[in-house]
Amino acid sequence: MSRVRILSGIAPSGQFHLGNLVGAIRRWVDDQDVQDAYYMIVDLHAITMPQDPALLRARTIDSARQLFAAGLDPERSTVFIQSHVHEHAELGWILGCVATFGELNRMTQFKEKSGEARESATAGLFTYPVLQAADILLYRADEVPVGDDQRQHIELTRDIAQRFNHRFGEVFTVPKATTPKVGGRVMDLQFIDKKMSKSADSPRGTINLLDDPTAIAKKVKSAVTDSGSEVKAAPDKQGVTNLLDLYSALTGDEVAAIESRYEGKLYGEFKSDLADVVVETLRPVRERYDALDPESVERMLATGATKARTVAAETLARAKDAVGFVAPRG
Numbered sequence: 001m002s003r004v005r006i007l008s009g010i011a012p013s014g015q016f017h018l019g020n021l022v023g024a025i026r027r028w029v030d031d032q033d034v035q036d037a038y039y040m041i042v043d044l045h046a047i048t049m050p051q052d053p054a055l056l057r058a059r060t061i062d063s064a065r066q067l068f069a070a071g072l073d074p075e076r077s078t079v080f081i082q083s084h085v086h087e088h089a090e091l092g093w094i095l096g097c098v099a100t101f102g103e104l105n106r107m108t109q110f111k112e113k114s115g116e117a118r119e120s121a122t123a124g125l126f127t128y129p130v131l132q133a134a135d136i137l138l139y140r141a142d143e144v145p146v147g148d149d150q151r152q153h154i155e156l157t158r159d160i161a162q163r164f165n166h167r168f169g170e171v172f173t174v175p176k177a178t179t180p181k182v183g184g185r186v187m188d189l190q191f192i193d194k195k196m197s198k199s200a201d202s203p204r205g206t207i208n209l210l211d212d213p214t215a216i217a218k219k220v221k222s223a224v225t226d227s228g229s230e231v232k233a234a235p236d237k238q239g240v241t242n243l244l245d246l247y248s249a250l251t252g253d254e255v256a257a258i259e260s261r262y263e264g265k266l267y268g269e270f271k272s273d274l275a276d277v278v279v280e281t282l283r284p285v286r287e288r289y290d291a292l293d294p295e296s297v298e299r300m301l302a303t304g305a306t307k308a309r310t311v312a313a314e315t316l317a318r319a320k321d322a323v324g325f326v327a328p329r330g
Helices: 018-031 053-070 087-096 101-105 108-114 123-138 148-168 213-221 238-251 255-261 267-291 294-323
Strands: 005-010 036-041 078-081 143-145 176-178
Touching (some): 005 018, 005 123, 018 036, 018 053, 036 053, 053 078, 053 294, 078 294, 087 123, 087 294, 123 294, 148 176, 148 294, 213 267, 238 255
Parallel strands (some): 005 036
Protein backbone atom coordinates (compact mmCIF):
# COMPACT_ATOMS: atom_id res chain seq x y z
CA MET A 1 0.00 0.00 0.00
CA SER A 2 1.35 3.45 -0.92
CA ARG A 3 2.18 5.80 1.91
CA VAL A 4 -0.03 8.75 2.76
CA ARG A 5 1.45 11.97 1.40
CA ILE A 6 1.70 14.86 3.84
CA LEU A 7 2.83 18.44 3.35
CA SER A 8 3.63 21.20 5.78
CA GLY A 9 5.54 24.46 5.80
CA ILE A 10 7.16 26.86 8.20
CA ALA A 11 8.01 30.54 7.82
CA PRO A 12 11.63 31.72 8.03
CA SER A 13 10.70 34.39 10.55
CA GLY A 14 13.42 33.87 13.13
CA GLN A 15 14.80 31.27 15.51
CA PHE A 16 12.54 28.28 16.00
CA HIS A 17 11.42 27.67 19.54
CA LEU A 18 10.23 24.87 21.76
CA GLY A 19 6.64 25.36 20.62
CA ASN A 20 7.67 24.78 17.00
CA LEU A 21 9.54 21.63 18.02
CA VAL A 22 6.76 20.12 20.11
CA GLY A 23 3.84 21.32 18.01
CA ALA A 24 5.21 20.54 14.56
CA ILE A 25 8.85 19.64 13.94
CA ARG A 26 9.01 16.51 16.13
CA ARG A 27 5.95 15.17 14.38
CA TRP A 28 7.50 15.92 11.00
CA VAL A 29 10.59 13.96 11.99
CA ASP A 30 8.50 10.97 13.08
CA ASP A 31 6.36 11.10 9.95
CA GLN A 32 9.38 10.76 7.65
CA ASP A 33 9.45 7.02 8.25
CA VAL A 34 5.75 6.32 7.84
CA GLN A 35 4.54 8.97 5.36
CA ASP A 36 5.57 10.41 2.01
CA ALA A 37 6.60 13.73 3.56
CA TYR A 38 7.13 17.13 1.94
CA TYR A 39 8.33 20.05 4.08
CA MET A 40 9.05 23.56 2.86
CA ILE A 41 10.31 26.89 4.11
CA VAL A 42 7.68 29.32 2.91
CA ASP A 43 9.71 32.34 1.85
CA LEU A 44 7.03 33.46 -0.64
CA HIS A 45 4.64 33.87 2.27
CA ALA A 46 7.31 35.72 4.23
CA ILE A 47 7.22 38.73 1.88
CA THR A 48 3.52 39.44 2.43
CA MET A 49 4.68 41.63 5.32
CA PRO A 50 7.54 44.17 5.32
CA GLN A 51 10.91 42.44 5.56
CA ASP A 52 14.62 43.03 5.12
CA PRO A 53 15.99 41.17 2.05
CA ALA A 54 19.37 40.32 3.57
CA LEU A 55 17.75 39.13 6.77
CA LEU A 56 15.23 37.02 4.84
CA ARG A 57 18.04 35.28 2.94
CA ALA A 58 19.97 34.56 6.12
CA ARG A 59 16.92 33.38 8.03
CA THR A 60 15.82 31.09 5.20
CA ILE A 61 19.10 29.16 5.21
CA ASP A 62 19.30 29.20 8.98
CA SER A 63 15.73 27.89 9.24
CA ALA A 64 16.68 24.93 7.06
CA ARG A 65 19.79 24.38 9.17
CA GLN A 66 17.66 24.23 12.32
CA LEU A 67 15.17 21.84 10.70
CA PHE A 68 17.93 19.46 9.61
CA ALA A 69 19.47 19.73 13.08
CA ALA A 70 16.11 18.83 14.62
CA GLY A 71 16.00 15.61 12.60
CA LEU A 72 14.64 16.23 9.12
CA ASP A 73 16.55 14.03 6.70
CA PRO A 74 16.72 14.75 2.94
CA GLU A 75 17.03 11.01 2.35
CA ARG A 76 13.73 10.28 4.13
CA SER A 77 11.66 13.34 3.20
CA THR A 78 11.57 16.17 0.67
CA VAL A 79 12.76 19.42 2.24
CA PHE A 80 12.94 22.55 0.08
CA ILE A 81 12.53 26.31 -0.18
CA GLN A 82 9.16 27.37 -1.56
CA SER A 83 10.52 29.95 -4.04
CA HIS A 84 12.84 27.34 -5.56
CA VAL A 85 9.78 25.68 -7.10
CA HIS A 86 8.22 28.24 -9.47
CA GLU A 87 5.11 26.12 -9.90
CA HIS A 88 3.81 27.45 -6.56
CA ALA A 89 3.41 30.96 -7.94
CA GLU A 90 1.94 29.76 -11.25
CA LEU A 91 -0.68 27.55 -9.65
CA GLY A 92 -1.42 30.31 -7.15
CA TRP A 93 -2.57 32.54 -10.02
CA ILE A 94 -4.79 29.83 -11.50
CA LEU A 95 -6.40 29.10 -8.15
CA GLY A 96 -6.84 32.82 -7.53
CA CYS A 97 -9.22 32.73 -10.48
CA VAL A 98 -11.23 30.02 -8.73
CA ALA A 99 -11.32 31.39 -5.18
CA THR A 100 -13.73 34.24 -4.44
CA PHE A 101 -13.25 37.64 -2.86
CA GLY A 102 -15.86 36.80 -0.24
CA GLU A 103 -13.96 33.69 0.88
CA LEU A 104 -10.71 35.58 1.27
CA ASN A 105 -12.43 38.48 3.01
CA ARG A 106 -13.59 36.08 5.72
CA MET A 107 -10.09 34.82 6.52
CA THR A 108 -9.46 35.50 10.19
CA GLN A 109 -5.68 35.77 9.93
CA PHE A 110 -5.88 38.55 7.34
CA LYS A 111 -8.03 40.57 9.71
CA GLU A 112 -5.61 39.92 12.57
CA LYS A 113 -2.43 40.72 10.62
CA SER A 114 -3.77 43.77 8.81
CA GLY A 115 -5.45 45.20 11.90
CA GLU A 116 -6.87 48.66 11.39
CA ALA A 117 -4.61 49.27 8.38
CA ARG A 118 -6.52 47.00 6.00
CA GLU A 119 -6.48 49.54 3.18
CA SER A 120 -2.68 49.63 3.20
CA ALA A 121 -2.19 45.86 3.58
CA THR A 122 -0.60 44.19 0.57
CA ALA A 123 -2.64 42.24 -1.95
CA GLY A 124 -0.28 39.34 -1.20
CA LEU A 125 -1.35 39.29 2.44
CA PHE A 126 -4.98 39.20 1.33
CA THR A 127 -4.48 36.41 -1.21
CA TYR A 128 -1.85 34.33 0.54
CA PRO A 129 -4.40 31.64 1.54
CA VAL A 130 -4.71 30.96 -2.21
CA LEU A 131 -0.95 30.51 -2.48
CA GLN A 132 -1.16 28.23 0.54
CA ALA A 133 -3.78 26.21 -1.30
CA ALA A 134 -1.41 25.96 -4.26
CA ASP A 135 1.37 24.79 -1.92
CA ILE A 136 -0.80 21.90 -0.79
CA LEU A 137 -2.56 20.97 -4.01
CA LEU A 138 0.63 20.94 -6.12
CA TYR A 139 1.82 17.85 -4.27
CA ARG A 140 -1.56 16.13 -4.16
CA ALA A 141 -1.17 15.92 -0.39
CA ASP A 142 -3.58 13.66 1.48
CA GLU A 143 -2.99 15.26 4.89
CA VAL A 144 -1.74 18.62 6.15
CA PRO A 145 -0.52 18.75 9.78
CA VAL A 146 -1.60 22.15 11.13
CA GLY A 147 -2.40 24.01 14.29
CA ASP A 148 -5.94 25.09 15.09
CA ASP A 149 -5.22 28.57 13.75
CA GLN A 150 -4.71 27.16 10.24
CA ARG A 151 -7.83 25.01 9.99
CA GLN A 152 -9.78 27.77 8.25
CA HIS A 153 -7.14 27.88 5.51
CA ILE A 154 -7.29 24.12 4.97
CA GLU A 155 -11.06 24.34 4.64
CA LEU A 156 -10.57 27.01 1.97
CA THR A 157 -8.06 24.74 0.21
CA ARG A 158 -10.61 21.94 0.21
CA ASP A 159 -13.29 24.25 -1.18
CA ILE A 160 -11.00 25.48 -3.96
CA ALA A 161 -9.93 21.95 -4.88
CA GLN A 162 -13.51 20.68 -5.02
CA ARG A 163 -14.68 23.69 -7.05
CA PHE A 164 -11.80 23.30 -9.52
CA ASN A 165 -12.40 19.57 -9.89
CA HIS A 166 -16.12 20.16 -10.45
CA ARG A 167 -15.51 22.77 -13.15
CA PHE A 168 -12.52 21.31 -14.96
CA GLY A 169 -12.24 17.63 -14.05
CA GLU A 170 -10.47 15.66 -11.35
CA VAL A 171 -7.02 17.20 -11.02
CA PHE A 172 -6.48 17.79 -7.31
CA THR A 173 -6.53 15.58 -4.25
CA VAL A 174 -8.81 17.08 -1.59
CA PRO A 175 -6.66 17.17 1.56
CA LYS A 176 -7.67 16.93 5.20
CA ALA A 177 -6.17 18.76 8.17
CA THR A 178 -4.62 16.79 11.02
CA THR A 179 -3.55 18.13 14.41
CA PRO A 180 -1.38 16.55 17.11
CA LYS A 181 -3.30 15.14 20.08
CA VAL A 182 -0.64 16.07 22.63
CA GLY A 183 1.65 19.07 22.82
CA GLY A 184 0.00 21.00 20.03
CA ARG A 185 0.16 24.25 21.99
CA VAL A 186 3.17 25.27 24.03
CA MET A 187 2.37 28.40 25.96
CA ASP A 188 4.61 31.40 26.61
CA LEU A 189 6.36 31.05 29.97
CA GLN A 190 5.52 34.62 30.95
CA PHE A 191 2.26 35.36 29.11
CA ILE A 192 0.66 32.04 29.96
CA ASP A 193 -2.55 32.68 28.02
CA LYS A 194 -0.65 33.06 24.71
CA LYS A 195 1.16 30.54 22.55
CA MET A 196 4.95 30.63 22.48
CA SER A 197 5.75 32.57 19.32
CA LYS A 198 8.71 33.56 17.15
CA SER A 199 7.22 37.00 16.68
CA ALA A 200 6.08 37.65 20.25
CA ASP A 201 7.94 40.29 22.19
CA SER A 202 8.61 37.94 25.07
CA PRO A 203 12.27 36.85 25.14
CA ARG A 204 11.97 35.56 28.73
CA GLY A 205 8.90 33.51 27.85
CA THR A 206 10.25 31.86 24.69
CA ILE A 207 12.76 29.01 24.69
CA ASN A 208 14.61 28.93 21.38
CA LEU A 209 16.03 25.69 20.00
CA LEU A 210 19.53 27.16 20.07
CA ASP A 211 19.41 28.66 23.56
CA ASP A 212 22.31 27.60 25.77
CA PRO A 213 21.61 25.52 28.91
CA THR A 214 22.07 28.49 31.24
CA ALA A 215 19.51 30.59 29.39
CA ILE A 216 17.05 27.68 29.28
CA ALA A 217 17.33 27.04 33.02
CA LYS A 218 16.84 30.73 33.79
CA LYS A 219 13.71 30.96 31.62
CA VAL A 220 12.12 27.82 33.06
CA LYS A 221 12.88 28.73 36.65
CA SER A 222 11.41 32.21 36.18
CA ALA A 223 8.28 30.89 34.43
CA VAL A 224 4.98 32.20 35.78
CA THR A 225 3.25 29.76 38.12
CA ASP A 226 0.40 30.39 40.57
CA SER A 227 -0.32 31.10 44.19
CA GLY A 228 0.21 28.12 46.45
CA SER A 229 2.85 25.46 45.92
CA GLU A 230 1.07 22.27 44.82
CA VAL A 231 2.33 20.82 41.53
CA LYS A 232 -1.07 19.98 40.13
CA ALA A 233 -3.01 20.82 36.98
CA ALA A 234 -6.24 22.71 37.56
CA PRO A 235 -8.35 25.39 35.82
CA ASP A 236 -7.32 27.95 38.45
CA LYS A 237 -3.61 26.98 38.19
CA GLN A 238 -2.91 27.84 34.57
CA GLY A 239 0.79 28.54 35.07
CA VAL A 240 1.75 25.21 36.60
CA THR A 241 -0.69 23.42 34.29
CA ASN A 242 1.21 24.81 31.30
CA LEU A 243 4.50 23.56 32.76
CA LEU A 244 3.03 20.13 33.46
CA ASP A 245 1.77 19.94 29.87
CA LEU A 246 5.24 20.85 28.62
CA TYR A 247 6.88 18.24 30.87
CA SER A 248 4.42 15.65 29.57
CA ALA A 249 4.96 16.60 25.92
CA LEU A 250 8.75 16.33 26.22
CA THR A 251 8.93 13.10 28.22
CA GLY A 252 5.79 11.24 27.15
CA ASP A 253 4.77 10.83 30.81
CA GLU A 254 1.13 11.34 31.72
CA VAL A 255 0.38 14.54 33.62
CA ALA A 256 -1.13 12.48 36.47
CA ALA A 257 2.10 10.51 36.84
CA ILE A 258 4.13 13.73 36.99
CA GLU A 259 1.76 15.17 39.59
CA SER A 260 2.22 12.04 41.69
CA ARG A 261 6.01 12.28 41.38
CA TYR A 262 6.00 15.81 42.78
CA GLU A 263 3.35 15.33 45.42
CA GLY A 264 4.44 17.22 48.53
CA LYS A 265 7.28 18.93 46.67
CA LEU A 266 7.61 22.63 45.86
CA TYR A 267 7.56 24.49 42.56
CA GLY A 268 11.31 25.10 42.74
CA GLU A 269 12.24 21.42 42.54
CA PHE A 270 9.69 20.80 39.79
CA LYS A 271 10.97 23.70 37.71
CA SER A 272 14.59 22.67 38.18
CA ASP A 273 13.83 19.17 36.91
CA LEU A 274 11.80 20.53 34.00
CA ALA A 275 14.72 22.77 33.05
CA ASP A 276 16.96 19.67 32.92
CA VAL A 277 14.41 17.92 30.69
CA VAL A 278 14.33 20.86 28.27
CA VAL A 279 18.13 21.15 28.20
CA GLU A 280 18.57 17.46 27.39
CA THR A 281 15.83 17.61 24.74
CA LEU A 282 17.56 20.45 22.92
CA ARG A 283 21.17 19.38 23.44
CA PRO A 284 21.37 17.10 20.35
CA VAL A 285 19.65 19.76 18.23
CA ARG A 286 22.29 22.34 19.13
CA GLU A 287 25.10 19.86 18.55
CA ARG A 288 23.83 18.89 15.10
CA TYR A 289 23.25 22.56 14.24
CA ASP A 290 26.86 23.41 15.08
CA ALA A 291 28.07 20.52 12.89
CA LEU A 292 26.14 21.75 9.82
CA ASP A 293 27.59 24.41 7.53
CA PRO A 294 25.50 26.64 5.21
CA GLU A 295 26.97 25.10 2.02
CA SER A 296 25.87 21.60 3.06
CA VAL A 297 22.42 22.96 3.90
CA GLU A 298 22.11 24.59 0.47
CA ARG A 299 23.09 21.34 -1.26
CA MET A 300 20.45 19.42 0.67
CA LEU A 301 17.85 22.06 -0.19
CA ALA A 302 18.77 21.86 -3.89
CA THR A 303 18.20 18.12 -3.81
CA GLY A 304 14.83 18.68 -2.17
CA ALA A 305 13.78 21.28 -4.72
CA THR A 306 14.62 18.93 -7.59
CA LYS A 307 12.48 16.20 -6.05
CA ALA A 308 9.65 18.64 -5.34
CA ARG A 309 9.64 20.06 -8.88
CA THR A 310 9.16 16.60 -10.34
CA VAL A 311 5.78 16.29 -8.63
CA ALA A 312 4.84 19.99 -8.85
CA ALA A 313 5.50 20.23 -12.60
CA GLU A 314 3.25 17.27 -13.35
CA THR A 315 0.38 18.67 -11.28
CA LEU A 316 0.71 22.15 -12.78
CA ALA A 317 0.71 20.73 -16.31
CA ARG A 318 -2.53 18.88 -15.58
CA ALA A 319 -4.10 22.02 -14.12
CA LYS A 320 -3.05 24.14 -17.11
CA ASP A 321 -4.44 21.61 -19.53
CA ALA A 322 -7.69 21.39 -17.57
CA VAL A 323 -8.35 25.15 -17.73
CA GLY A 324 -7.59 25.28 -21.46
CA PHE A 325 -4.04 26.63 -21.74
CA VAL A 326 -2.12 25.72 -24.86
CA ALA A 327 0.91 23.59 -24.05
CA PRO A 328 4.23 24.89 -25.47
CA ARG A 329 5.78 22.93 -28.34
CA GLY A 330 9.13 21.29 -28.01
